[in-house]
Amino acid sequence: MELCLELLYTRRSIRSFTGEKIPDEEINKILKAAFQAPSAGNEQPWHFIVVKSKEKLEELSNAHPYGKMLLNAGAAIAVCCDPKLSKYPYPMWIQDCSAATQNILLAARVLGIGSCWLGVFPIESRMKSLAKVLGVPEGIIVFSLVALGYPQSQDEFFEAPERFKEDRIHYEKW
Numbered sequence: 001m002e003l004c005l006e007l008l009y010t011r012r013s014i015r016s017f018t019g020e021k022i023p024d025e026e027i028n029k030i031l032k033a034a035f036q037a038p039s040a041g042n043e044q045p046w047h048f049i050v051v052k053s054k055e056k057l058e059e060l061s062n063a064h065p066y067g068k069m070l071l072n073a074g075a076a077i078a079v080c081c082d083p084k085l086s087k088y089p090y091p092m093w094i095q096d097c098s099a100a101t102q103n104i105l106l107a108a109r110v111l112g113i114g115s116c117w118l119g120v121f122p123i124e125s126r127m128k129s130l131a132k133v134l135g136v137p138e139g140i141i142v143f144s145l146v147a148l149g150y151p152q153s154q155d156e157f158f159e160a161p162e163r164f165k166e167d168r169i170h171y172e173k174w
């Protein structure tokens with residue numbers, strides 16, 4: 001269990017990849033983790049688009065202003081949302097899709113795969129350009145994009161800056 005915490009503490013955004021492909025079984029383990037995320041009312045309002053081809057990764061890299069790392073990624077997963085799958089009159093799905101995205105990052109870390117969350121929602125221009133590249137139907141929201149790949153430097157991967165801030169913790173009340 002302590003090892004689980006160690007993996008969690010040492011998750012980093014990785015932006016330099018070797019270009020090596022990620023085996024399907026590893027992708028499936030990552031997807032399983034995404035599907036296991038909590039969601040409001042257990043609505044699970046997500047869809048995931050797995051991109052593996054070099055051509056599509058290049059298209060994605062051009063469609064996102066900070067997506068250059070996708071050129072050397074082994075794969076990418078777009079987390080999408082179908083708001084119609086959520087019963088709530090307010091957008092709880094934002095939190096659902098955030099949890100799914102985080103699970104992808106953590107599962108990748110466990111498997112020794114680097115990852116970087118690329119912010120998409122709520123920036124309309126990114127949502128539109130990625131929806132076009134990914135052929136996403138009307139009404140489906142591209143929420144986030146995660147670049148995945150084997151890290152070029154293991155050092156960067158295991159670097160764990162301390163972020164624990166005593167003054168941001170409040171006990172019993174603020």
Ligand SMILES: Cc1cc2nc3c(=O)[nH]c(=O)nc-3n(C[C@H](O)[C@H](O)[C@H](O)COP(=O)(O)O)c2cc1C
Nearest residue numbers: 011012013014015065066067116117118119120144
């Ligand atoms: C909502 C969200 C959007 C992000 N968007 C980008 C992005 O567009 N490009 C990028 O390189 N990193 C992006 N990141 C990664 C952050 O830059 C990174 O998590 C932060 O600098 C902390 O570093 P760490 O992930 O290594 O702990 C995003 C992270 C989150 C949570």
